[in-house]
Amino acid sequence: MGNVNLPTPVALAGGALCALGGYLLGVVAGPDTVERTTAVVESYDTETNELCLSGEGVEGQEGRVDDGVLCGTWRRTSGTTAQPQPGDAFRFVSLSTGPVAGAPEGQRAATIIYGDVVR
Numbered sequence: 001m002g003n004v005n006l007p008t009p010v011a012l013a014g015g016a017l018c019a020l021g022g023y024l025l026g027v028v029a030g031p032d033t034v035e036r037t038t039a040v041v042e043s044y045d046t047e048t049n050e051l052c053l054s055g056e057g058v059e060g061q062e063g064r065v066d067d068g069v070l071c072g073t074w075r076r077t078s079g080t081t082a083q084p085q086p087g088d089a090f091r092f093v094s095l096s097t098g099p100v101a102g103a104p105e106g107q108r109a110a111t112i113i114y115g116d117v118v119r
Helices: 008-029
Strands: 037-045 050-054 069-076 089-097 110-117
Touching: 037 069, 050 089
Parallel strands: 069 110
Antiparallel strands: 037 050, 037 089, 050 069, 089 110
């Protein structure tokens, strides 16, 4: 068995080509990522953390959307101190969870909204 020596530029180019191929394969075949979107705060209840958002950003979001308004429980990002006020721009991701097995008939899915006020 013989040794094969490649010039350094050829070896580096081959490594870069492999890394680029792996990246492209990951982008094409990898999982979909969640997109953050922006909406307008309609209301926020400090006692229950119930947040309602409206605008184009709520279209197609997971959760209960009634008459163009997405409502759910707000989960804050770390370090958040600002309270949402009606009219504030709010960047978020929503997640909808189904009713728990054995739950009473007619129980709705829970909607969780992760995000923060845009300053």
